[in-house]
Amino acid sequence: MPQIDSTVVRTWCSLALEALGREREEIDAINVYPVADGDTGTNLYLTVESAHQAVEAVFAAITAPDFGDAVRAMAHGALIGARGNSGTILAQLLRGMAEVLAEGHDGDHLARALRRAATSARQAVAHPVEGTILSVASAAAASAAPDGADVVRVARAAYAGARTALEATPTQLAVLERAGVVDAGGRGLVTVLGALVEAVSGEAPARPVRGPRAAVAAPVEPCADGGPAFEVIYLLEADDAAVARLRGRLDTLGDSLVVVGGDGLWNVHVHVDDPGAAVEAGVEAGRPYRIRITHFGMDAAPEERTGRAVVAVLPGEGLAGLCAEAGATTVLARPGEPPASGELVEAIRRAHAREVVLLPNDAALRHTAAAAAEQARAEGIRVALIPTRAAVQGIAALAVHEPDRRFDEDVVAMTAAAGTTRYGELAVAERQSFTSAGVCQAGDVLGLIDGDVAVIGHDVAATAETVLDRMLSAGGELVTLVIADDAPESLADRLETHVRETHLAVDTHTYHGGPQAPLLLIGVE
The missing domain is CATH 3.30.1180.10 (Hypothetical Protein Tm841; Chain: A;domain 3)
Structure with a gap:
């Protein structure tokens, strides 16, 4: 009887990342709830990318890792890399599944894992709303095949239930009905479950039916409903009691509150008008880090960007501060937590420059940095990637950076300085x-x-x-x-x-x- 082993987990993550990469723009385009900021597909992609990296790291360290190690790595990677409302919920879904699958990996355990995932995701959301990714997850769990079925049958039944629930989301949520779209987060979850079907069966399932409800919505102005202006996300080290108090505090500050995790590590997501208060609440609860604050609709358009900037990945706060003083936009690489391509893209956007020089400062980040550069170029930003392999090479490059000379000349000089170090x-x-x-x-x-x-x-x-x-x-x-x-x-x-x-x-x-x-x-x- 088929079972899910560590190789299947690895394949699932890889297929899900590939599928979300293909469908990211489509999912972004139908994103109208809870905020019409057009990034749900991207956030789900970045969340799965982090899960995929964590699983690949386990396989790099151990030739044939234990199944429990692989599935826990997947859940942990999603937790630390979760982005946006839907990405944070997906991280909790994967964590719920991992809790059960670590005990066994046959069809019965997969069905139980889907049910645990749906329940834990609802508990993580302060005010669950039907017609969202939560509804799709619940339907997938309810449709999972009865006890005794193998993993292929369970996965296919869950996928079919999720597709049916996705098509029903516009009847549950008025904003979806008005826009003529299905829920973007639910659409992404169907994609992830489709990758699971392919991983366990070797056959890709049919994609969700396209009809009027799956059509791309007309552009909607961000925050058109007068909701909070900022999205705040951070990882938090805190105990359960402190997190319970934090939930209550953040619930009074804003909406779209999702707190996922456990065992001392949490991912906190909330929409607020006062981001400082949301961060302070995290400080009172424990130790927040990897703090990300996004003002809805405030990314600079290509025509609004001016000048040149340097974006550098640094392995320590001291170096990050040093390079920031020299004018660089910095990304902190913590031990065991390399930045994902989405973090690098965000840093490039945050620089608000027409031309950007990207310094990864780590050979292992070569492909991640290349993907980030390609995405930024697609947004109209001119990006030059200098393949620095260590922070000291980045420092050497930054030392000869002159934003007033021609872009190509600057890149050549910086590349030469890095290469001779x-x-x-x-x-x-x-x-x-x-x-x-x-x-x-x-x-x-x-x-x-x-x-x-x-x-x-x-x-x-x-x-x-x-x-x-x-x-x-x-x-x-x-x-x-x-x-x-x-x-x-x-x-x-x-x-x-x-x-x-x-x-x-x-x-x-x-x-x-x-x-x-x-x-x-x-x-x-």
Whole structure:
């Protein structure tokens, strides 16, 4: 009897991301509720993209990961990357499914998972409304095949029920009926369930029927109903009791309140007129971070953009602050949480520039940054992607940035500066493993040069000196050191002295990376 295993979860995420990528614009176009801001398809895509990245990370770390690890990674990835009202609800649906599927992955468990998902999603929404993604999720759960059915039959029955419910959404919600469309969030959920059917059966189901109700709505002005002007989203570390109080507080501030998650980590979404009060409420409840505030309808049109900007991804708050002072729009990359392409697109938009230079500063972000650049170009923004592989290369590029010269000349100069900067890094091994420099043990200090382990040591400062000597053996004029807050206090002074006494005529610049930066970053120009 067919079952859902870790490979099926991986395939499901991949197919759902691909399908939402194809249908994103169509779903955006029918987005009229709760706010006609035309981004539901994009938000669902970004949410699934985050889930997909989390699952891929598990497979990259473990050749054949346990099913429970894969399904939990999917749910966690969706939680931390959830965007918008529908994306946040989808994250809770996936979390509800994961809670049951982690216990078993046959047809009975899939049917139970769909029911848990629908229930938990409704509980996460402050004021559930029929004719939305919640109705489609409930119908999918109710239609799931009876006990004893295999996963293919359950998935197909849930998909059929969801399609039927989607076509009925305009009869449940007047704003949909007036616009002549089905619910955008529900439409996206049908797409995700269709990907599940294909993942378990190998056959793609028929797409939802197009008729008058599925037609694209005429453009609707954002906030035409006089609703709140801002969307506020943030991740929150807090206990259950604090979150319960937070729900009550946010419910008095605005609407479209959705709080999803659990086990100390939550994703909070609300529409308000006072975004500062919404963030302050989060501070009172716990530790909010990855805060995103969007003013509905306030993105600059291409013709309203002027000048040139640099968008840079940085691995620590100290570096982000440094680059922001230099005029860059920054995106913070937290450990284990690389930014998705949607975050980079948002940063490009936030720069409000006609021309943008994008610095990913991480080799692993190459494809993500390329996707973001393509999306921004489709919106009329001229974007140049410089494939910087480390933050020190980004700093070198930013140092020669001159917005007053021609765009192509600026990009060439920045690319050259990044390309002539070798980069190194110090890290502490978490487990025994094989490296290009030999076998390391947990707790060893690893010295990396241009991404490869070159030195295995036991002392941070001594290992750093060895890495510096190797990097400077081919020459160099400037050394850049970025030191994390948890590095030894004397490290900066010792390395500056070492360079001054051992490598004549080489200048050294030292910066503080902040509390979450890598232990030590080294750049040699």
